[in-house]
Amino acid sequence: MPNVSFIPHAAARVSAVLAQLKDYLGDKVSTNQSVCEAHSHGEALELARLPAAVVFAETTEDVSTVLALCHEAYVPVVAFGAGTSVEGHVTPPEHAVSLDLSRMTGILQVNAEDMDCRVQAGLTRQELNIRLRDTGLFFPVDPGGEATLGGMCATRASGTAAVHYGTMKENVLGLTVVMANGEVIKTGGRVRKSSTGYDLTSLFIGSEGTLGVITEVQLRLHGIPEQLSAAICQFENLEDAVRTAVEVIQAGVPIARVELMDDVQMAASIRYSGLDELRPMTTLFFEFAGAPASVREQVDVTEVLARDNHGLGFAWADTPDERARLWKARHNAFWAVKALYPGFRVISTDCIVPISQLAPLIVGVKADIEASGLQVAILGHVGDGNFHTLIMTEDTPEGSAKALELDRKIVGRALALDGSCSGEHGVGVGKLEFLEREHGAQSLGVMRTLKVALDPRNILNPGKLLPDGLAYIG
Ligand SMILES: Cc1cc2nc3c(=O)[nH]c(=O)nc-3n(C[C@H](O)[C@H](O)[C@H](O)COP(=O)(O)OP(=O)(O)OC[C@H]3O[C@@H](n4cnc5c(N)ncnc54)[C@H](O)[C@@H]3O)c2cc1C
Known part of the structure; x- marks a missing residue:
């Protein structure tokens, strides 16, 4: 532990570091007010705080320079991808540097025969897939928005396609990471499996910028399926729709996507x-992928299960344009709810349970929603057992308190069913209060030990992911 009495005040430290950073990195360093405002929050606007400066890194060496200097001076650094995270992940502490990786968009290597590639961390998933088009390969993890692959690694993102292709955890083979003191390490590699040593790649996946800054990612790629078909099926009853999705998974149908939107969400999305x-009724969105015979078989089984659960028939979207329209509507679900009541806050929950527990959980949650008197939409990646509620509330302390009370009830139900408080959005600051209950004090103790070992000065995104994290030396 350093002798804090010899460390100048945080504001003085950060100005000294900014002067050094400008010497090394020139106009990659910005203190412009609007640039700082854009880096003061992710999607959780109410948690905004300005960074002292934003540095736009273009290479691993730039990131290493920033971390080495900030480490030396005890200045906090918050990695920033696209800022689409929803739990206050990228909100800087006071006197911090926001380290923006969005200029690091290179594709460094595509190994089509091995179905893998190496990219810089600021590349977005959409841009990667556009640039891979001619190879017949694609990267499937799809959180919807324009997230960066580094941010997706850092939040262990998933989304609509995870039911078939898995999450970032299953689709990242290796990383280049800059450690808190500026040292650069490589984890993993290009092989599909290895039994040598601790799995450092997995350690950084989901670490939310608290253990190191990811600058390069080695990704698994997948073949573009021969046939894709999308369909929707509507239900009078929410439980019937959930049961259908669960039975499709239990029947072993290799479904590409199965997404649920309830009547409230559908009313918003239709508009x-x-x-x-x-x-405006509960709706399941399906996507089937594979060889034509396999797709036919998947559709047959799914249609029977939906009919047995009182589904009201399938409507098909077979052309690429129709499919794109349906999935765009699904991906815009959050914005559709936001547009219902301009000026309201929308608080998103993100629970996941073992799939057999999904129907009882959603029935219980629906009852909680009714008792709360709040306007709430339910949607989710039900094939994984993961769903969100979007709680609409007036942007007042009373409104937020009521919404958070409902959020806590929903999380409590999920944890009681062996679930998790976040299937994909991560912890940030929004989920800190649930971590001890979910993981237990001993496991949290091990996480803290790792944090202290890798970031002893607590400069990497301090205050996120770990409850009662080490105090920043201010
Ligand atoms: C409408 C909407 C829908 C969404 N749907 C989904 C969904 O279906 N599934 C899902 O998983 N998520 C979803 N999200 C959440 C969000 O898109 C993901 O968390 C995404 O992975 C964040 O990526 P980003 O580039 O925006 O990261 P940022 O928001 O910039 O950063 C997120 C975290 O990662 C850290 N970080 C960023 N880059 C790096 C790096 N290179 N190295 C180390 N740490 C880094 C940051 O410090 C921060 O802690 C949704 C968000 C919105 C607004």
Whole structure:
């Protein structure tokens, strides 16, 4: 532990570091007010705080320079990808540097025969897939928005395609990471498996910028399926829809996507995305992928299960344009709800349970929602047992308190069913209060030991992911 009495005040330290950073990195360092404002928050606007400066890294060496200097001076650094995280992940502490990786968009290597590639961490998933188009390969993890691959690693992202292809955890083979003191390490490699040593790649996946800054990612790629078909099926009853999705998974159908939107969400999405042919009823969105014979078989089984659960028939979207329209509406679900009541806050929950527990959980949650008197939409990646509620509330302390009370009830139900408080959004600061209950004090103790070993000065995104994290030396 350093002798803090010899460390100048945080504001003085950060100005000294900014002067050094400008010497090394020139106009990659910005203190412009609007640039700082854009880096003061992710999607959780209410948690905003300005960084002292934003550094736009272009290479691993730039990142290493920033961390070495900030480490030396005890200045906190918050890695910033696209800022789409929803739990206050990228909100800086006071006197911090926001380290933006969005200029690091290179594709360094595509090994088509081995179905892998190496990219810089600021590349977005959409841009990667555009640039891979001619190879017949694609990267499937799809959190919806324009997230960076580094941010997706750092939050262990998943999304609509995880039911078939897995999450970032299953699709990252290796990383280049800059450690808190500026040292650069490589983890993993190009092989599909290895039994040598601790799995450092997995350690950084989901670490939310608290253990190191990822600058390069080695990704698994997948072949573009021969046939893709999308369909929707509507239900009078929420539980019937959930049961259908669960039975599709239990029957071993290798479904590409199965997403649920309840009646409240559908009413919002019909209005926002012009889905006028649909009714405001609980709806399952399906995607089937594979060889034509396999797709036919998957569809047959799914249609029977939906019919047995009182589904009201399948409507098909077979052309690429129709499919894109449906999935765009699904991906815009959050914005559709936001547009219902301009000026309201929308608080998103992100529970996951073992799939057999999903129907009882959602029934219980629906009862909690009714008792709360709040306007709430339910949607989710139900094939994984993962769903969100979007709680709409007036942006007042009373409104937020009521919404958070409901959030806590929902999380409590999920944890009681062996679930988790976040299937994909991560901890940030929004989920800190649930971690001890989910993991236990001993496991949290091990996480703290790792944090102290890798970031002894607590400069990497301090205050996130670990409850009662080490105090920043201010
Ligand atoms: C409408 C909406 C829908 C969403 N749907 C989904 C969904 O379906 N599934 C899902 O998983 N998520 C979803 N998200 C959340 C979000 O898109 C993901 O968390 C995404 O992975 C964040 O990526 P980003 O580039 O925006 O990261 P940021 O928000 O910039 O950063 C997120 C965290 O990662 C850290 N970080 C960023 N880059 C690096 C790096 N290179 N090295 C180390 N740490 C880094 C940051 O410090 C921060 O802690 C949704 C968000 C919105 C707004």
